[in-house]
Amino acid sequence: MARKSKTSKKLSKKLDKLEKEGQKLRSKAEKKxxxxxxxASxxxxxxRSDPEPEKGGKGKFLLVLxxxxxAFVALKRKRDQELDEALWEEPRSI
Known part of the structure; x- marks a missing residue:
């Protein structure tokens, strides 16, 4: 029985130490x-206080890009699909 109480005291001390560290970390995180x-506020x-940004060509350029x-991605997918269909229609002999 004496051995169990020693280990439980050790565990209790370790637990207390970890709880204190956890409280420190929690307060530090809350502060941060x-x-x-x-x-952010x-x-x-x-x-909100800044005037509206000037409308320039960047937005239009990005939209066109x-x-x-x-369009390029859509055409590539269509081409890949057509190639796949062509392979299934005319299989080559190996």
Whole structure:
């Protein structure tokens, strides 16, 4: 019985130590979370107070580029499908 109480005391001390470390980490995380939250809030306020961004050619260029990429992908898929169908229709002898 004496042995069980020693190990339970050791485990209890280890558990207490881990709980204290956990509390420290929790408080540290809460502090960091509050800092990040305030930074995000400040950033949102800054973005809201800024005038509307100038409309430039970047958006139009990106839209055209996105359309071109989409068309390229669609045509490539169609070509791959046609090649697959052609292989099934005319199999080569090995």
């Amino acid at each position: 979370g509050k800092e990040l939250s305030s930074m 400040d950033r949102i306020d800054d973005l 996105l359309g071109a990429v989409g």
